[in-house]
Amino acid sequence: xxTFFSELWIARDALMEGFVxxxxxxxxxxxxxxxLGLLIGIVLVYGPLxxxxxxxxxxxxxxGTPVLVLILxxxxxxxxxxxxxxxxxxxxxxxxxxxxxxxxxxVRGALQSIPPGQTEAxxxxxxxxxxILTYVLLPQxxxxxxxxxxxxxxxxxxxxxxxxxxxxxxLLLKTQEIVGRNFMTLDFYLFAGLLYLLVNLGIEQxxxxxxxxxxxx
Amino acid sequence: MELHVRPLLxxxxxxxxxxxxxxxxxxxxxxxxxxxxxxxxxxxxxKTTLLRCVNLLEEFDSGQILLDGESIGYRIGGDRRRRLSDxxxxxxxSMTGMVFQSFNLFPHLTAAGNIMLGLRKVRRLxxxxxxxxxxxxxxxxxxxxxxxxxxxxxxxGQQQRVAIARALAMNPKLVLxxxxxxxxxxxxxxxxxxxxxxxxxxxxxxxxVTHEMRFARDVSHRVxxxxxxxxxxxxxxxxxxxxxxxxxxxxxxxSARS
Ligand SMILES: Nc1ncnc2c1ncn2[C@@H]1O[C@H](COP(=O)(O)OP(=O)(O)OP(=O)(O)O)[C@@H](O)[C@H]1O
Ligand SMILES: [Mg+2]
Numbered sequence: 001x002x003t004f005f006s007e008l009w010i011a012r013d014a015l016m017e018g019f020v021x022x023x024x025x026x027x028x029x030x031x032x033x034x035x036l037g038l039l040i041g042i043v044l045v046y047g048p049l050x051x052x053x054x055x056x057x058x059x060x061x062x063x064g065t066p067v068l069v070l071i072l073x074x075x076x077x078x079x080x081x082x083x084x085x086x087x088x089x090x091x092x093x094x095x096x097x098x099x100x101x102x103x104x105x106x107v108r109g110a111l112q113s114i115p116p117g118q119t120e121a122x123x124x125x126x127x128x129x130x131x132i133l134t135y136v137l138l139p140q141x142x143x144x145x146x147x148x149x150x151x152x153x154x155x156x157x158x159x160x161x162x163x164x165x166x167x168x169x170x171l172l173l174k175t176q177e178i179v180g181r182n183f184m185t186l187d188f189y190l191f192a193g194l195l196y197l198l199v200n201l202g203i204e205q206x207x208x209x210x211x212x213x214x215x216x217x
Numbered sequence: 218m219e220l221h222v223r224p225l226l227x228x229x230x231x232x233x234x235x236x237x238x239x240x241x242x243x244x245x246x247x248x249x250x251x252x253x254x255x256x257x258x259x260x261x262x263x264k265t266t267l268l269r270c271v272n273l274l275e276e277f278d279s280g281q282i283l284l285d286g287e288s289i290g291y292r293i294g295g296d297r298r299r300r301l302s303d304x305x306x307x308x309x310x311s312m313t314g315m316v317f318q319s320f321n322l323f324p325h326l327t328a329a330g331n332i333m334l335g336l337r338k339v340r341r342l343x344x345x346x347x348x349x350x351x352x353x354x355x356x357x358x359x360x361x362x363x364x365x366x367x368x369x370x371x372x373x374g375q376q377q378r379v380a381i382a383r384a385l386a387m388n389p390k391l392v393l394x395x396x397x398x399x400x401x402x403x404x405x406x407x408x409x410x411x412x413x414x415x416x417x418x419x420x421x422x423x424x425x426v427t428h429e430m431r432f433a434r435d436v437s438h439r440v441x442x443x444x445x446x447x448x449x450x451x452x453x454x455x456x457x458x459x460x461x462x463x464x465x466x467x468x469x470x471x472s473a474r475s
Contacts, residue, residue, distance in 0.1 A: 121321035121380075124272050125335035125387060126311025129303055135334060139325045 004187045011178045011188075018174030019195060025088070025160045025170060029095035030153050036096065037103020041141075042133065044108040055104065062101030067159045070094040075166040091163035099156055106148050110141035143214050150207030154200045161196075171195060223286060225250045225422055226271065226391055231280035233266055240266050242446040243280070248391065248424055253417045255425045255433035255454075258443035259469055264426040267443070268393045271424070272315045273306050284312055285390055311339050314384030314392045318399050320376045322368040328355060328379045329364040332386045340387065354382035358412050374405030378412050385416065392416070394425045410436075430473050434458050442466045 008015075043055045062070070074094040078085050085093065114137055122132040164173035175192040179185050224247035233241035240263045248254050256264050269275040271282055273290050279298075282289040289309050291298050301309070322331050329351040336347035355364050358378040368376050377397055384392055394413065398406040410432050417423055417436050427433050433440055433454065440457040442450045442465075450463050461467040 115319075115321075117317060117319050117321035118323065120274055121315075121317065121323070121383075122334075123274060123307070124310055124313070124315040125383070126307050126339040127335065128307045131338050135338060136323055140323075143325065 004184060007178075007182050007184055007187075008191070011174075011182075014174045014178060015171070015191075018169055018171035021088075021168065021170040021174075022157065022160050022172075023199070025092060025095060025163060025168070026153070026157045029092055029099050029160075030156050033096045033099025033156075034103050034149070036100030038107055038138075040100055040104030041107025041111060044104060045111045046129075046133075059101045059104050062097055063105065067094070067098055068162050068165065070098055071162050071166060087163075087166045087168045091160075091166060091168045095156060095159060095163075098159065099152060102152055102155075103145075103149065106145050106152075107141060110145045111137060113144070114140050146211055146214065147207070150203060150210075153207075154203050157196065157199055157203070222249070224248060225252075225285055226424070227281075227283040228267075228271070229281045229283070231267070231270060231277055231282065233263075233270060233275065233277040240446050241270070241277070244443075244446070244448055246441065246448060246451075248422060250390075250422055251420045252439065253421075253423045253425065253437045254439045254441060255427055255437040256441045256443055257427065257430065257433055257457075257469070257473075258449075259472075262443040263446045264443055265395055268315070268395050268424065268426060271391075272313050272393055273310050274315075276300065284309070307339075311335070311387055312390050314387055314389035316377070316380050316384050316392070316394045316397050318396045320368070320373070320380045320400070322376055322380055322383070324368050327365045327367055328360060328371065328382075331368070331379055332383045335383070335387050350386055351382075354386045355379070357385075357415075358382045359408075372405060373401045374408045377401065377409045381409075381412055381416070385421070391422045391424060394423060394427075396426055396428060398427075398429060428473070430458065430470070442469065444469075 040055050040059065043051055044059070047055065071091055071094040074085070074097070075087065075090040078090065078093075118136055118140070119132055122136045127135070160170055161172040163170050164176065167173070171192055175188050179188050182188075226246070226248040228244055228246040231241050231244040232239065244263075244267060246254075246267075256267070258264055266275060270277045271284075271289070276290070281291075281293065287309070290306065291300055300306075323334065326334065329348060332351035332354055333344075333347040336342045336350055337344065342350070352361065352364055355361055358381055360375060360378055360382070363371060363375060363379075368379070371379065381397075397413070398409050401409065406429070410429065413423070413425070414436050425433070425437070435454075437454050439451060440454045441448055442457065442463075444465050450457065450461065450466050457466070458470065461470060
């Protein structure tokens with residue numbers, strides 16, 4: 001136990017760095033991915049046919065592809081066309097596209113499950129379509145997707161471990177490097193596992209608190 | 218009422234089809250300011266569709282609807298006819314208020330919030346002014362104490378009264394009511410009908426679709442009988458109910474009574 005703590009002390013900076021990277025990748029991809037997903041979801045329901053079909057194709061491809069493949073693809077493909085992304089940027093791109101597709105599909109479902117009477121009542125008052133979306137439809141849709149959205153956040157934290165395969169120094173890769181040095185395999189993987197667990201428990205609690213505050217009445 | 222003034226609402230040879238089925242077959246109807254007109258008729262005769270055309274929730278194929286002399290929904294120049302822009306349609310929709318069978322209150326907003334949304338975003342009133350108008354109207358429908366309740370915390374009758382207040386608060390020229398008591402438990406029907414009656418007495422212009430014959434007789438200046446997408450007969454309630462001319466109307470009234 002003592003050796004573990006002294007090794008942990010030695011590895012503290014590397015672990016911290018990895019942990020921060022993990023959080024950074026998750027937070028950035030959930031935020032940008034959510035914005036993208038909102039747009040995609042709206043287009044899937046209300047967009048003109050051609051754009052709608054393009055979005056549908058994007059969503060289906062993304063959702064049908066393993067995240068690992070997405071990460072490898074966004075690491076290798078951009079350089080082929082002369083676009084140079086760092087490993088971290090490539091990883092973020094993959095996670096954002098993945099998240100955007102999932103959120104897009106969730107938002108589509110939420111918008112379509114709002115009774116048409118809502119839009120009609122809003123139109124009959126004289127609201128324009130953008131106003132209806134902003135003040136009537138999205139507030140209802142966002143409330144109903146909240147639990148799934150929180151879940152997607154937790155999924156992204158887990159998916160971020162896959163960034164290690166393209167050399168992004170997130171928590172899992174840092175842990176692997178530390179284990180490679182001190183051979184305390186079980187201890188350090190358990191420790192990393194504990195950190196992931198804590199983060200996801202935190203997300204879950206934050207989500208529950210948020211849900212209580214905006215509960216659909 | 219002076220007879221030479223232009224009617225507030227003029228519906229002229231209105232035709233409307235859903236795919237192959239013609240639902241409105243040349244409807245002509247006029248409603249004067251401060252007049253209360255009830256539309257009765259069997260299920261599927263096109264009553265809802267007619268109201269929805271007036272509120273521009275439905276497009277129509279030919280004919281014209283004029284509200285206060287303004288062509289609604291389409292710009293007609295020569296023999297060309299073009300649907301107005303989303304913005305223009307929204308402005309025209311705000312000139313009529315509509316109350317739906319299923320209330321359609323916004324569940325994420327309080328009673329006052331439901332009423333304030335249009336006041337704030339369409340009429341662009343400041344918040345405190347919108348709030349005081351909302352409170353005034355909630356008072357009018359007997360719900361002063363419920364301003365900060367959400368729709369799910371209100372009974373069906375209370376929800377429908379909020380919906381009525383929401384439509385009226387926009388100060389529309391004309392209010393359309395489509396079977397607004399059909400979704401209510403029987404014991405809640407009366408409170409809503411009384412609310413409508415008080416609006417009628419205070420001079421709102423109302424176009425009402427209803428299955429409540431007693432109410433139609435009680436509240437309307439004129440009753441219109443629709444049959445298969447056309448207006449088959451119209452007149453003062455005493456005549457429509459007491460002395461129907463067409464056999465179809467007599468038949469309809471018999472079945473409505475039983
Ligand atoms: N969106 C639609 N698509 C296709 N047909 C429709 C649509 N809406 C209504 N109809 C048809 O148009 C006809 C008239 O319907 P409408 O709802 O106007 O009747 P109504 O007089 O209001 O009947 P009810 O008393 O049952 O409410 C019906 O035959 C109906 O099936
Ligand atoms: Mg109807």
